[in-house]
Amino acid sequence: MIHTLGVGDHEAQAHPVMSTISRKLFFLTASLQVLVLAITLGLLERSQARQWEEHLHTQAQAFARLATPELLRFFRGTFPPSQQPPPGELRELLAFNQDLVQFSLHAPSGRLLYASPLLWEQAAFVVDDLLAVDPGVRLQQPRVSVKPLELADGERFVDLIHPAFGPTGEHVLSVRYLISYAGTRSLQAATRADYLRIALIAVLTSLVLAALMARWVSRPVRQLTAGARALARGESPQRLQLRGRDEIGALARAFNDMATSLADKHRELVEKNAALAAANQDLRQMQDSLVRAEKLAAIGQLAAGVSHEIDNPVGIILGYAELLREEFPAGDPRREDVEVIIRECQRCRRITGGLLGFARSQPSRLERLDLNGLAAETQGSLSVQKLFREIAWTTCLAPEPLLVAGDADKLKQVLINLLLNAAQALGGQGEIRLELRRAGDYAEILVGDNGPGIAPADLERVFEPFYSTKERGQGTGLGLAVCRKLVEEHGGQVSTSGAADGGALFRVLLPLAGEEKYFDIGDDNSIA
Structure with missing residues (x-):
């Protein structure tokens, strides 16, 4: 008043x-x-x-x-x-x-x-x-x-x-x-x-x-x-x-106008404060719901992360176990033991093979590494597995080293997920193309196949968590989501499109490493 x-x-x-x-x-x-x-x-x-x-x-x-x-x-x-x-x-x-x-x-x-x-x-x-x-x-x-x-x-x-x-x-x-x-x-x-x-x-x-x-x-x-x-x-x-007509009188009139305006603004603020209080109450309720949902998601992400860490070594054990089974003839008691190992590994992979560590937040250990060597090593470890035995590889590495600053384990995980996704899309028979090249200030990794490809409506959704185009029981829909997360952690980007021969093509861009000094690399380029 x-x-x-x-x-x-x-x-x-x-x-x-x-x-x-x-x-x-x-x-x-x-x-x-x-x-x-x-x-x-x-x-x-x-x-x-x-x-x-x-x-x-x-x-x-x-x-x-x-x-x-x-x-x-x-x-x-x-x-x-x-x-x-x-x-x-x-x-x-x-x-x-x-x-x-x-x-x-x-x-x-x-x-x-x-x-x-x-x-x-x-x-x-x-x-x-x-x-x-x-x-x-x-x-x-x-x-x-x-x-x-x-x-x-x-x-x-x-x-x-x-x-x-x-x-x-x-x-x-x-x-x-x-x-x-x-x-x-x-x-x-x-x-x-x-x-x-x-x-x-x-x-x-x-x-x-x-x-x-x-x-x-x-x-x-x-x-x-x-x-x-x-x-x-x-x-x-x-x-x-103040009734004067001089500057002080004008200042007094301006002050009275300001007081009136402040009174109106005060009433508006009181009304808006009441509305904000009601909205805040609604937001608190929504926040409580989001917190509960986030807790559930964190538990699921933790389980997916643990499953993903188990899935890769189990797959390698399974591959070597299958190779070992070929060395034992039928009727050999050791062959039966190897088959038990194979069955248990297959059961473990069915349980954990599709769950990946989408929400894992482990700190990255950055180091200068050559993507050519990393890709060759990854291809060598996967080609001996049963899923890749009938796969025709077309590999084209870059003529010069592609040096990036990254975590070798996480980038290797990206390559494994993309190659496994391509092999599963081919059903174990077909062609996989792995190409690495320089694209400006970025290193470009291309993984393509001649399989059935991806529908245009699913090109963006394939990177969403728990979304999968595979048959029920063959995946959890976290592999590509984990790939995008890991690539973005390295300052890059990943995308997919249709290949020229009808299959799918995944494109990964990673920024090339300059002459920056890193804390955890060799003595020739370290500030430690």
């Missing part, structure tokens, strides 16, 4: 600790605002300081234009000794510029004519230090010259030289004014204090605005976080009451 998650619920869930995004947003916004304010006020303060200095220079030049003619009027051709105070009226004139520290009169050649004492009693410096600063060629220039000076103790002054001209326009002398930056520094300090007060107020205001903005942004984010965590805990989907 979908219910509404109000602001108070979200606040209760997210209130103990301020969200990380809120802190980040607050510090980022506040830091950015403080940085912008600091840069702005710093630039304003520097600009204001330059304006005060320019104002000082302009004021100094205006004062020099006003005071220079008056100085010439008081010093008409006579110059009192240096450090002698100027007349009272002159001092009143000079008092208009409270930053004036000293003035001096110089000839155009640079010779000092008069130097006043300190006019600013609060100055903590020596007049000789200022007079020691050589104005150089500036005294000889017929124009106003302004140059800032800075003493070793950090005091700054304006060194202003104003030329004075006679009635005929000649350059008669130059007046040097030394004006202190003290007044300007006071104004700059006052301006800086005002800027600091403004900066403090602006920073406090910025922090408050940053906190409000962080809260305004983080509050809906906390609601979204609480809703997402509720979904993660598996609780019922929760709807958010």
Whole structure:
């Protein structure tokens, strides 16, 4: 069931600790605002300081234009000794510029004519230090010259030289004014204090605005976080009451749509889970039936495997026993014993001859072997048996060795089963063709006969377990199934088709062995 998650619920869930995004947003916004304010006020303060200095220079030049003619009027051709105070009226004139520290009169050649004492009693410096600063060629220039000076103790002054001209326009002398930056520094300090007060107020205001903005942004984010965590805990989907038209409002609407969709999906999953539970119960019942059937099949396969392992040596014993019987004449008591052996072997073969180890899962011992030699050996062991005495063999081995990686016993079993199947189809009389050749990357074994052949409908079924085209009692239908299983274990395939002369033709393909190293072969190609 979908219910509404109000602001108070979200606040209760997210209130103990301020969200990380809120802190980040607050510090980022506040830091950015403080940085912008600091840069702005710093630039304003520097600009204001330059304006005060320019104002000082302009004021100094205006004062020099006003005071220079008056100085010439008081010093008409006579110059009192240096450090002698100027007349009272002159001092009143000079008092208009409270930053004036000293003035001096110089000839155009640079010779000092008069130097006043300190006019600013609060100055903590020596007049000789200022007079020691050589104005150089500036005294000889017929124009106003302004140059800032800075003493070793950090005091700054304006060194202003104003030329004075006679009635005929000649350059008669130059007046040097030394004006202190003290007044300007006071104004700059006052301006800086005002800027600091403004900066403090602006920073406090910025922090408050940053906190409000962080809260305004983080509050809906906390609601979204609480809703997402509720979904993660598996609780019922929760709807958010965020009515904004911005990106957060769009995100809230998307979240509500997701919650609704999850509720629908949850109901569908509950219904499907119930259906799956019922299907699982049916599968369990089927599994129990399959397990029981598999157990029965395993028992049957075990019996077939044991029967197959017994069948081959019994057949060989039977063959040699038949040969031995031919050596004893009738009436010889030993012949009767051999016939007993033959009868018992025949009875054993009737019991076990058709049962093969279809489900045997013994591990294969891979080794490099030549199929030509294996086929020749198998043919030699079978040709002496009674079933093969009247069989005409046509054998065509490959001109080069056909090396495969396989288990000799299992591959020999495949050949024996195919050849026995052909001999039984011929009824002991006919022709069997055994051909081995190379087919690309595979070794090809062909076993054919000129017997009655296999019906087209039975070409695929002959490899099914317990399916046999032989008469009742002559086989169990496992021989060809075992052949397919063993061939596929070696990475090959087996198939059957009709022969050109009307019989059956079985084709076996086995992958040729490359230069791989094997653990269980000879020392010349082993990694052991």
